[in-house]
Amino acid sequence: MAKFPWERLPLASLALTVVAVIEAAQLFKLDYKHRNATSRRETIWVTHFRRHLDQKLRKLPAPFGNEYACGVQQSPLALNGDSFLLSDRMLYSLAEHLGLLQDTVHAQELHVPVPLVPGAIDCPTANCTGCLRKESEHGKAWVFDSVSAYETPVYTGTCNICKIDVYPDRYIKDREEHYFPNPPVLQIGRGKYARQSLGKNLTSHVYHAHIPLFTFGKHWTATHAPYNPITRKPEITLQPYNLWRLFILYNIPTISGSSLIIPALTEELLAEYEDDPDAPNNRGDVLLNTSLAVFPQIPHGSYYTYIVPNTSDHRCSECSHFHRKFPSEQGKEEWSDEQLLQAHKSVITDRSKIIQAIVIDGNENLGHKICSVSGCPAPLLDYREGRFCSNHLEYEGKCGVAGCLQDALDTMPACEEHRELYQEFESRFGRDRSRTLHAGQRRMKRVLQIQAGEAEALPWEPPVERWHPEVQHYWQARHIIGLTTVPYTDMAVYRIRSYG
Helix, strand or coil, X not given: CCCCHHHHCCHHHHHHHHHHXXXXXXXXXXXXXXXXXXXXXXXHHHHXXXXXXXXXXXXXXXXXXXXXXCCECCCCCCECCECCCCCHHHHHHHHHHCCCCCCCCCCCCXXXXXXXXXXXXXXXXXXXXXXXXXXXXXXXEEEECCXXXXXXXXXXXXXXXXXXXXXXCEEEECCEEEECCCCCEXXXXXXXXXXXXXXXXXXXXXXXXXXXHHHHHHHHHHHHCCECCCCCCECCCCCHHHHHHHHHHHHHHHHXXXXXXXXXXXXXXHHCCCCCCCCCCCHHHHHHHHHHCCCCEEEECCEEEECCCCCCCCCCCCCEEEEEECCCCCCCCCCCHHHHHHHHHHCEEEEEEEEECECCCCCHHHEXXXXXXXXCCCECCCCCCCCCCHHHHHHCCECCECCCCCECCCCCCCCCCCHHHHHHHHHHHXXXXXXXXXXXXXXXXXXXXXXXXXXXXXXXXXXXXXXXCCCCECCCCEEEEECECCCCCCCCCEEEECCC
């Protein structure tokens, strides 16, 4: 026989009700004040809360919602096999039993991080009848979603027959990574997993809002990452590499319509590249090459334009450009990089056509950095932080203004004479620069007008931030960037970007 009225609830309904009552401690504080002021036994605070919970319990996944709605109770705690729907009396009794009917109780959120488990119950290898065995030791990982992150154990399984390893999002066989269709989480780095909701959120921001990966990660960390109360610093961060991996793993199965398989980094695979400079050096490169093979690509010279599906409606002032093409005698596929760079100086611009594109910032593998010295097409010696190729290392440590060979200051790549000039450059074109917002809005409005046919005959020249024409500098590596999603042209579109 049930001692308390809430014991007659179905177990799943009771569990959810307990959690909801604990998280609603603030509501019971309001009710406590109201009842003391009016001498009432019940108040509308709890009545409306009960109605809300009643609707939620009816919508629980099968069979729990039907179990509550039909009053069927399988628990031995029930009286005569019957249960009752939620009532105010049940909530008061449960709150009193939990010690919440007092003025000093504070609201708190309950979150029990459930361990990540293998993405398959049985061995995913065909014709294998083995079961998955858990190792005695296991690690922990941070799990990211759209608005939070938490740390939880990660359980992996090993087949007791074929010995393959099964993870929450994939299994590894013969060093090949086979991803499960639509796994609930995706590994995006060492000790980091992301839920599908974050992948969807990131994709929407990249496709429709043109948010760079670095900016997305910085914003997410500032607003959603758990902070250490002592150091006041985030306990975990989302880096551009994590977001790039999430973007690829989340979108590739959708684009290709098939499961993602990352081949093993073997000698046979490397032999296929021969002297190709894009030969993979690590697992990350293999993932990149595998993903790029899925995107439709337009070859042009030494580079490719990779088209991202479902982005044809993307518009923004930074990646909507007039159509540009090489003269017929230029831009041949057999041309060298240096010849292609020279050809870019004589491209023909057709202002009656607009190129729609989307650029994913933070992925250096899709861009091509070149030496900051004007006219030098050589790649950087230090691709991540460098500015010079191996032939121009004598400029390292010197002032970045061309022709000035004074030693640079410790705090900036400029001498004392050119300190203010570099500070101006950094504020206008540096990594943390703030573009002229209103100019970008005007350009965007103009693009939309042209596309709508409202102002096709009007001349328009996008405003450009001008740099001192007499000053040449080596403060930032130049780029060749491939623009994707090119619906108005059948040729690859590239631009050389050299700030200043």
